Amino acid sequence: MMALESHLASLEKKHDALEKEISDAAALPAIDTLTIADLKRRKLHLKEQIEKLKTQVTRH
Numbered sequence: 001m002m003a004l005e006s007h008l009a010s011l012e013k014k015h016d017a018l019e020k021e022i023s024d025a026a027a028l029p030a031i032d033t034l035t036i037a038d039l040k041r042r043k044l045h046l047k048e049q050i051e052k053l054k055t056q057v058t059r060h
Contacts, residue, residue, distance in 0.1 A: 008053045011046055018043040 022039045025031045 004053055004057050008050060008057065011050045011053065015043060015046040015050060018046065 018039055022036060022043065025036055025039060
């Protein structure tokens with residue numbers, strides 16, 4: 001149970017870091033849309049993993 005919560009916290013930190021990276025990248029005029037789309041895809045994947053883990057934690 002503690003391992004799941006630790007993993008969940010780690011994923012949430014990565015998600016927050018990606019959110020900041022996306023925000024910073026969007027502010028740069030030279031950044032291409034494919035890079036931002038890739039970052040958003042990675043962020044969504046993390047969000048899905050977070051939701052899955054939260055479901056597992058609440059079931060136990």
